[in-house]
Amino acid sequence: MLKGLGDMGRLMKQAQEMQAKMAEAQARIAEIEAEGSAGAGMVTVTAGADGTLKRLHVDPGLLSGEEEKEVLEDLIVAAVNDAVARAREAGQAEMAKVTEGLELPPGMKLPFG
Template identity: 50%
Template sequence: MFKGLGQMGDMAKMMKTAKEMQTKMQQLQDDLETMTVTGESGAGLVKATATAKGELKALDIDPSIFDPNEKEVVEDLILAAIKDAQARAAEKHQEEMGKITEGLGLPADFKMPF
């Protein structure tokens, strides 16, 4: 299509690639809001569910851990489950970003500025 135009053809290709990346990034941002991950602690006694963007959506606590004498243990389990969910959300986010960058011919570990 741009044969013989030299660098103009390269510029058009870069612009097209940039537009594709912008569209895919917007779709990914939308998708990350609906993708969920679940982190857990205490062998599943506490589960935290978050979006792939890291927003906490739900907390499920097995009633068997409610012992007034073990308040600190329960708090630690809750925090551990939330941290696990956040770590899984970050991993999922990175995984999905990797799919986009690879699809555009960029290295899988390419870090986007956002």
Template identity: 50%
Template sequence: MFKGLGGLGDMAGMMKKAQEMQEKMGEMQDSLSSVTVTGESGAGLVKATATAKGDLVGLDIDPSIFVASEKEMVEDLILAAIKDAQTRATERSQQEMGRMAEELGLPAGMKLPF
């Protein structure tokens, strides 16, 4: 029935590989929750910390920028720091997923999860 498919005809082996991959994906998702990245703006006046999953977990604002007349600038700096942290989180997540794909022997550049 599976003649000509070579190693792909081994359904039990494929199922085992799929289960291993699913377990590794679960482990990777859990680990991304504990990896943090920090984005910043205003030469470090505002720093936002996020998990590699993109969840914001901290915000550090230098008190020197709290001037009522500079409210809009402070808001812009906060947003910029959060966006920077989210970008870094996405990059870190992609790095970790790429590493896992490589460990599983998947082709380079293959996006996970499928």
């Protein structure tokens, strides 16, 4: 009758270990940054895996006149999207390391919540 308690204890221990691994992965993900660029490097941005914009650099040559404003805005948007996509990819790769070997139902995403 008490045999099931051992299984429950093992499951609880595995859940605690997974929780610790998830916390470690989330800490690593918070540190991930990726750079994106547009216009042959005339605009570069750095984004975090959480989608936040960290840094922006615009080549001074783009700032010569009002007519370039639209082009500059388009390049900034393209560079931000490039950086965010790369950072998100890196974050997903980090999370995949934690969930490797887990038999999760299709479509289930971690962390839960």
